[in-house]
Structure formats: C-alpha cells, structure tokens
Amino acid sequence: MGQLTQEVVRSFSKIENTRQRLLLTRLIESLHNYVKDVELTQDEWALTIDFLTQTGQKCHAQRQEFILLSDVLGVSMLVDEINHHKHEQQTPSTVFGPFYLPDMPVRDYGSAIFSLLDEGQLPLLITGRIVDQDFNPIENAKIDIWQTAHNGMYSGQDPEQAIDHLRGVFYSKEQGEYAIQSILPVSYQIPSDGPVGTLLNFAERHFWRPAHIHFKIQAAGHHDLVTHLFIENDPYLSSDTVFGVKAPLIVNYQHCEYSPEIEEKFNISSAYYHIEYQFVLSKE
Ligand SMILES: [Fe+2]
DSSP: OOHHHHHHHHHTTTOOOHHHHHHHHHHHHHHHHHHHHHTOOHHHHHHHHHHHHHHHHTOBTTBOHHHHHHHHTTHHHHHHHHHOOSOTTSOOOOOOOSOOOSSOOBOOTTOBSOSOOOTTOOOEEEEEEEEETTOOBOTTOEEEEEOOOTTSOOBTTBTTSOTTTTEEEEEOOTTSEEEEEEOOOOOEEOOOSSHHHHHHHHTTOOOEEOOEEEEEEEOTTBOOEEEEEEETTOTTTTSOTTOOOOGGGEEOOEEEOOOHHHHHHHOOOSOEEEEEOOEEEOBO
C-alpha cells in the first residue's frame, strides 16, 4: 500500500463499527489501486466525475439511474449471487431493477392489476403457491408484482399510465395459493436518455431486456425473495442487458379457451393465457 493510501485509510480509523470500517477501507484501497493501475489522467478523472454527476442528476422519485448503472455493469447480479444461495430448493432471485414503486394497492385474490384490456387483448392468469423449502404452504405471504405495459414502459415512466397500473400487492391464502390477473409482458429497452444510455451506445451494446414480470415476496420467518418470471422463447433471453436471466425463472404460458368455471372464479369472460408457478422461499 502506498503512503498516501495508508494515510487516507488511517484517517478513517476512528469508525468503531468494524464492518463499516472494512467497507470504506477496502473501497479506498480498490479505488487507489485502480487509479494507479490505469494511470488515470486529469481529463479521465474529470470525465468520471461528470458521468457520476449526470447519473445523480437523472434520478428522481420514479427514476433510478444509479440502479440502472449498477445493473448494466453486472454489479447488481454479483451482489445477488453472493447473497442468495441460501437453499438449493429456493426459487432463484434476480435483479430488483430501477422501476419498483412502494405502497401499491392491496388487491384481492385473483383480481386484475389492470383496469382495462385493449381490444382483442387476452388476460394472463398467474396462479400457484408460495411454499417454504420443505414445500409447506406459506399463508399470508406478501406478493408485490410489477411489469411493463404493451408499449414496454412501466407506470411512473409513462405519463399515460395510472401510477398503480400493472402493479399491486397480493397476499397468499391458507394453502399458500395466489392468483393474479395481468397481461403478457413484452421485451423492452431500458431508458437510453441518460448517462447509462450514452455508455451503452458508446460500447455498441443493445438496450433490451427479455419480457418478464417482477415479484418481491415477503413472509414472516423467511428470507425475502426478489425475482422475475421470464417468458419462454423471448429473443433476448441469452443477451439480457442487465445479465438477470436464470434458467429456472423461464416459464411458458398456455393459451386456454373460455371456461365458465374460470369466469365464475376469476371473472374472465374470454380465452386467456395461463402461467402456473410455485415460488419457494427459504426459512430464516
Ligand atoms: Fe423490468
């Protein structure tokens, strides 16, 4: 360690919490090593400061450019990899992404997260159970769901959509059952109008994410699960721009004909698509 690096590290030595001190100390060492390794020029330093400044300036309540930056650099998936290997039966986790909004409406079992379908559009019924690693049902698990509309945009990004459109909170029933009505998600491009967009263009990388539905599932006594369900045969499954795809999260959907039973249970009066998926949480 160089003299300057040592001196800077020492200047933080009064931080009592050892974990916090370690995080900061290692960050300083890594940054100093990087600067020495690449022999960073003054211009490159200024460019980096400017890039990070622009990234911060692009953030607001419904836009998180720093999470997007972490995602396209693979840092989000690296953090995920280190932290989520608790139990082999557990449903794999993936990136949280920048489009989550808290405090969305609590909706009844089987109800829809859209208010109206487009003409000819079929609803997507997602059903299954929330269970623990021993496949015991989990009652009252909180299921937060969010996804894009057919135009590839989330509410909050798109002024045309009500803020709670294609978002909602559900609770699992006694046997862990859940049922949600949505629409098929589409592949979409992450926002390209900020510094992350400039970076991807510069690197000649594409902006696409394969179609997916986001879930955040929480239950007392269990680890939170943040994950997606990806749709089979999407052309971007092998080149997700945020590196988030894991094979067990890829699902297929069935086209189902109108059924009076389904109409009575879920108020679906047409043909519909169906996905069945069991989410497995690990115990704390
Ligand atoms: Fe997403």
